[in-house]
Amino acid sequence: MVSRDNFTFSELDQWLREHRVTEIECLVPDLTGVARGKILPREKFSEERGMRLPEAVVAMGVTGEFPEEGPYYDVISPNDMDMHLRADPTTVRLVPWAADPTAQIIHDCFDREGRLVPYAPRSVLRRVCxxxxxxxxxxxxxxxxxxxxxxxxxxxxxxxxxxxxxxxxxxxxxxxxxxxxxxxxxxxxxxxxxxxxxxxxxxxxxxxxxxxxxxxxxxxxxxxxxxxxxxxxxxxxxxxxxxxxxxxxxxxxxxxxxxxxxxxxxxxxxxxxxxxxxxxxxxxxxxxxxxxxxxxxxxxxxxxxxxxxxxxxxxxxxxxxxxxxxxxxxxxxxxxxxxxxxxxxxxxxxxxxxxxxxxxxxxxxxxxxxxxxxxxxxxxxxxxxxxxxxxxxxxxxxxxxxxxxxxxxxxxxxxxxxxxxxxxxxxxxxxxxxxxxxxxxxxxxxxxxxxxxxx
The missing domain is CATH 3.30.590.10 (Glutamine synthetase/guanido kinase, catalytic domain)
Incomplete structure (x- = not known):
């Protein structure tokens, strides 16, 4: 078993090659714990490329609804702005039930200034730790x-x-x-x-x-x-x-x-x-x-x-x-x-x-x-x-x-x-x-x- 403590992107790249991964599930846990994100071909995944999703993707209810007005929009822009996602290499895992070699990697959410999005669940736990x-x-x-x-x-x-x-x-x-x-x-x-x-x-x-x-x-x-x-x-x-x-x-x-x-x-x-x-x-x-x-x-x-x-x-x-x-x-x-x-x-x-x-x-x-x-x-x-x-x-x-x-x-x-x-x-x-x-x-x-x- 490979230790993932301080796993770097270069080590992640080597891991993906060794496991012949062809597809990557780029995951973000939302407030309900549901996996949101995108599925990318291996060749499209890189540290430099990153990924973007609307800010509200991690801040919706279990029914998929959003508030129409109120304090929610004092925190999240009503303009449906993007947040920038960065893969955490230490989280990479195989998807063992996938037909083709597939990896799943959890991402952290950042704003355009490079700060952790404070209402993303992983950000909250990072803050307390x-x-x-x-x-x-x-x-x-x-x-x-x-x-x-x-x-x-x-x-x-x-x-x-x-x-x-x-x-x-x-x-x-x-x-x-x-x-x-x-x-x-x-x-x-x-x-x-x-x-x-x-x-x-x-x-x-x-x-x-x-x-x-x-x-x-x-x-x-x-x-x-x-x-x-x-x-x-x-x-x-x-x-x-x-x-x-x-x-x-x-x-x-x-x-x-x-x-x-x-x-x-x-x-x-x-x-x-x-x-x-x-x-x-x-x-x-x-x-x-x-x-x-x-x-x-x-x-x-x-x-x-x-x-x-x-x-x-x-x-x-x-x-x-x-x-x-x-x-x-x-x-x-x-x-x-x-x-x-x-x-x-x-x-x-x-x-x-x-x-x-x-x-x-x-x-x-x-x-x-x-x-x-x-x-x-x-x-x-x-x-x-x-x-x-x-x-x-x-x-x-x-x-x-x-x-x-x-x-x-x-x-x-x-x-x-x-x-x-x-x-x-x-x-x-x-x-x-x-x-x-x-x-x-x-x-x-x-x-x-x-x-x-x-x-």
């Missing part, structure tokens, strides 16, 4: 990503169902950690692991989660931007592999009524750049003040960041009492009922797990937001509440219950906006308002069932 670097700190993260396998569904009015496995039957009960339930989909997972190996993604363990057809994949720990890239690639990979086995893979937060939702739990710690030591542990192995302050930052700012962790109306269906998802910002050691968990670990591996984030969150935005909350805790030396040692579900809701409430909190969080970038928060909240307005135009089956003849 830069703030840590200024303090001599290096964030380390490890995402755990849940998803559902479901039978093909081409009618959005029909509920999703678990897919048929090798036995010819669909799951009808919950099979948490069942090896046999995973083996039902061996041909699919063999393809997924084969694709991941060819793409050199650092996936670790695969388990069956609680829900029928619900799976979880864990990633090895590493640098935030590289891990966000891997989650971005992995989502594309799983969806493609599932389609080839006549099923869908979905990262919706709550795809099936009555089943647990899907999360992206993020383990995080901070290393000192000078010696690599874990900032969360003292020399004697005990927890450091920084460990407490980081938790305190999450507790104070996670509610305001919920629109970034739970970005859609559907996201809030997951965050309900006794559904294996948190409803609070309590913290505890080895306690899965809290929103902020500290796993049992040796001092060198002491870390914090943010269990609030949904699988539907954009990985770049979610990692930037959770790190921003922790950063503010460190800078402001915020002390956490006492550890929760019991069942946190017995307490009150401490998180916003809807996307509308979450957007109001995000708009009012000035300190969080200073870390993430005010222009990003402006664009993001304006886009989410458009999505929320689109959702409110839809009449649900529940409303027809219970209100049609009863009110």
């Amino acid at each position: 830069g703030l840590f670097a200024e303090q001599g700190w290096q964030p380390v993260v490890a995402p755990e990503l849940e998803f559902y396998l479901v039978a093909r569904n081409t009618d959005p009015d029909m509920p999703l169902k678990p897919p048929i496995g090798r036995s010819g039957r669909a799951e009808t009960s919950r099979q948490a950690y069942s090896i046999d339930a995973v083996n039902e989909f061996d041909p699919l997972f063999e393809d997924i692991y084969d694709y991941c190996e060819k793409m050199e993604l650092s996936v670790d363990t695969l388990i069956h989660e609680i829900g029928a057809g619900q799976m979880e994949i864990n990633f090895f720990h590493g640098e935030p931007l590289a891990l966000a890239d891997e989650v971005f690639f992995f989502k594309r990979t799983v969806r493609e592999a599932a389609l080839r086995h006549d099923m869908f893979a979905t990262f919706m937060a709550k795809p099936i009524a009555g089943e647990p939702g899907s999360a992206m739990h993020v383990h995080q710690s901070i290393s000192r750049a000078e010696d690599g030591q874990n900032l969360f542990s003292l020399a004697d192995g005990s927890a450091s003040p920084e460990f407490r302050w980081y938790i305190g930052g999450l507790q104070r700012y996670v509610p305001a960041a919920m629109a970034l962790f739970a970005p859609y109306v559907n996201s809030y269906r997951r965050l309900a009492r006794n559904t294996a998802a948190p409803i609070n910002i309590q913290w505890g050691i080895d306690n899965r009922t809290v929103g902020i968990r500290a796993p049992l670990a040796a001092a060198a591996n002491r870390r914090i797990e943010n269990r609030v984030i949904g699988a539907d969150a954009n990985p770049y935005v979610a990692l930037a937001a959770t790190l921003a909350c922790g950063y503010l805790g460190l800078k402001q030396r915020i002390e956490p509440t006492p550890e929760c040692k019991g069942d946190a579900y017995l307490g009150d809701y401490q998180l916003p219950r809807s996307l509308g409430d979450a957007l109001d909190l995000l708009r009012g969080a000035r300190e969080l906006a200073e870390v993430l970038g005010e222009s990003f928060v402006t664009v993001y909240t304006e886009i989410k308002e458009i999505e929320y307005a689109e959702f409110m135009k839809v009449i649900s089956p529940w409303e027809r069932e219970h209100l049609l003849l009863h009110v």
Whole structure:
């Protein structure tokens, strides 16, 4: 496996020749995590040539809509100007399912003055990591990503169902950690692991989660931007592999009524750049003040960041009492009922797990937001509440219950906006308002069932 740290364009060119690449997918992750961009013949791709796309391509909603007016256009020109894209050579991967040798490369977005476009998801994560670097700190993260396998569904009015496995039957009960339930989909997972190996993604363990057809994949720990890239690639990979086995893979937060939702739990710690030591542990192995302050930052700012962790109306269906998802910002050691968990670990591996984030969150935005909350805790030396040692579900809701409430909190969080970038928060909240307005135009089956003849 070739190390891509500090991969240069000359090394990229050699890599493309060695793999006989004939086509390149030039990718840009947008606010929803969708891959935008262009496909170029190999001979048209070069560092000097670059690529251009309209500024708004990375700043549209999941429905493809844009605001018609308002603060959005204080950030993005109404003239539909171009941004300049530069390939990040360290992100090059093969597209293992392509018929011809094809590479995929993630690009960063710049304006005409050569500055990073501040509302592009990768730019936001780069900005937050830069703030840590200024303090001599290096964030380390490890995402755990849940998803559902479901039978093909081409009618959005029909509920999703678990897919048929090798036995010819669909799951009808919950099979948490069942090896046999995973083996039902061996041909699919063999393809997924084969694709991941060819793409050199650092996936670790695969388990069956609680829900029928619900799976979880864990990633090895590493640098935030590289891990966000891997989650971005992995989502594309799983969806493609599932389609080839006549099923869908979905990262919706709550795809099936009555089943647990899907999360992206993020383990995080901070290393000192000078010696690599874990900032969360003292020399004697005990927890450091920084460990407490980081938790305190999450507790104070996670509610305001919920629109970034739970970005859609559907996201809030997951965050309900006794559904294996948190409803609070309590913290505890080895306690899965809290929103902020500290796993049992040796001092060198002491870390914090943010269990609030949904699988539907954009990985770049979610990692930037959770790190921003922790950063503010460190800078402001915020002390956490006492550890929760019991069942946190017995307490009150401490998180916003809807996307509308979450957007109001995000708009009012000035300190969080200073870390993430005010222009990003402006664009993001304006886009989410458009999505929320689109959702409110839809009449649900529940409303027809219970209100049609009863009110």
